[in-house]
Amino acid sequence: MVDISRGSALGTSGASELFQLLRDGAPRTRASLAASTGLARSTIAARVDELMGLGLVSPVADAASTGGRPPSQFALNPGARIVLAADLGASHATIAVTDLAGTVLAEHGEPIDIAQGPEAVLGWMVDAGLALIDGLGRDRHELAAIGVGVPGPVEHSTGRPVNPPIMPGWDRFDVPGWVQQHLEVPVLVDNDVNIMALGERALAWPQVEHLMFVKVATGIGSGIISGGLLQRGAQGIAGDIGHVRVARGSDVPCHCGNRGCLEALASGPAIARALREQGIEANSGNDVVELVKRGDIDAIQAVRQAGRDIGEVLTACVSLVNPSVVAIGGSMARAGEHLIAGVREVVYTRSMPLATEHLVIVASAAAENAAVLGASMLAIHHALSPEGIDALAAR
Ligand SMILES: [Zn+2]
Numbered sequence: 001m002v003d004i005s006r007g008s009a010l011g012t013s014g015a016s017e018l019f020q021l022l023r024d025g026a027p028r029t030r031a032s033l034a035a036s037t038g039l040a041r042s043t044i045a046a047r048v049d050e051l052m053g054l055g056l057v058s059p060v061a062d063a064a065s066t067g068g069r070p071p072s073q074f075a076l077n078p079g080a081r082i083v084l085a086a087d088l089g090a091s092h093a094t095i096a097v098t099d100l101a102g103t104v105l106a107e108h109g110e111p112i113d114i115a116q117g118p119e120a121v122l123g124w125m126v127d128a129g130l131a132l133i134d135g136l137g138r139d140r141h142e143l144a145a146i147g148v149g150v151p152g153p154v155e156h157s158t159g160r161p162v163n164p165p166i167m168p169g170w171d172r173f174d175v176p177g178w179v180q181q182h183l184e185v186p187v188l189v190d191n192d193v194n195i196m197a198l199g200e201r202a203l204a205w206p207q208v209e210h211l212m213f214v215k216v217a218t219g220i221g222s223g224i225i226s227g228g229l230l231q232r233g234a235q236g237i238a239g240d241i242g243h244v245r246v247a248r249g250s251d252v253p254c255h256c257g258n259r260g261c262l263e264a265l266a267s268g269p270a271i272a273r274a275l276r277e278q279g280i281e282a283n284s285g286n287d288v289v290e291l292v293k294r295g296d297i298d299a300i301q302a303v304r305q306a307g308r309d310i311g312e313v314l315t316a317c318v319s320l321v322n323p324s325v326v327a328i329g330g331s332m333a334r335a336g337e338h339l340i341a342g343v344r345e346v347v348y349t350r351s352m353p354l355a356t357e358h359l360v361i362v363a364s365a366a367a368e369n370a371a372v373l374g375a376s377m378l379a380i381h382h383a384l385s386p387e388g389i390d391a392l393a394a395r
Pocket of ligand 1: 242243254255256257258261263264
């Protein structure tokens with residue numbers, strides 16, 4: 001039984017604590033809420049009324065009558081508030097408005113250069129977000145939170161990027177502080193791969209507690225969900241597997257200054273470079289994907305080998321984290337099964353049988369929507385937390 005007779009140690013209210021039982025969206029009666037909390041029916045009724053007053057909970061169609069008058073049921077009202085979800089990439093950004101269930105209500109994407117610096121890019125984000133909200137005919141005061149993904153490491157507690165290699169001008173920039181000068185709502189910031197892991201889980205694996213999302217694109221990284229929680233580590237770089245050494249590439253230099261990094265062998269640009277060394281014209285990861293789609297044998301073999309290299313590093317990850325799902329996304333996942341076949345080949349051969357007995361290694365289901373969906377989840381998780389509900393009630 002959850003003790004929600006009082007607010008938590010953080011000083012949250014009884015209503016926001018009760019809401020935690022309702023936020024899964026399943027309809028419940030006052031009686032069932034009383035039974036599962038041990039609170040008096042009158043207390044439950046008052047707290048449900050408070051949540052209905054905020055619009056966060058609304059009546060739903062009652063279950064079939066068993067003869068007498070059926071009890072009234074209540075559930076989360078996903079349309080009560082909206083959140084903004086932004087995926088800021090190196091050269092492209094997408095922003096969406098979603099409801100509290102993560103359903104996209106409006107979306108806009110356009111090329112941006114992250115190297116323009118935080119004020120230019122975040123200014124674009126605020127303007128584009130407000131335009132979407134206005135276009136939906138929604139009120140700006142309905143906005144509950146903003147989730148932002150950026151292509152670099154982020155100190156999650158402060159929302160400040162930390163030494164991001166491809167984001168000049170962003171180091172230690174107070175992203176939430178700047179955005180809140182324009183929109184006075186909580187702003188949550190995380191790196192792109194972490195939010196992709198959240199998005200992938202929300203869309204395709206909501207019941208899975210242990211999941212790794214691996215992004216293979218210009219760089220290589222992963223987001224780790226363990227015990228149902230995103231694992232960021234002490235500095236926010238947990239899952240940063242791109243610079244783990246792979247035996248095959250011991251002499252290949254990496255932009256980080258080391259040699260033999262996974263990213264220097266198996267990223268899109270690395271595969272393209274390997275093909276050029278064979279005299280094949282390939283200038284980018286996209287070129288490699290196009291060659292694979294046309295059935296070019298050399299490109300297929302190169303992508304499969306990249307999959308094996310990634311599998312070598314993932315074998316260690318599987319031993320450490322013991323995930324039940326490894327989802328492979330990022331632009332190189334568009335090369336289809338060849339990349340994943342290489343990953344499977346090594347992971348299933350080299351891992352302990354118990355670790356792989358039920359391990360699923362698949363292409364990302366959320367694909368290019370993973371990041372925006374995950375940014376929405378980041379915002380929603382915060383907005384619907386006990387502290388988030390109290391803040392909504394106070395506004
Ligand atoms: Zn490196």
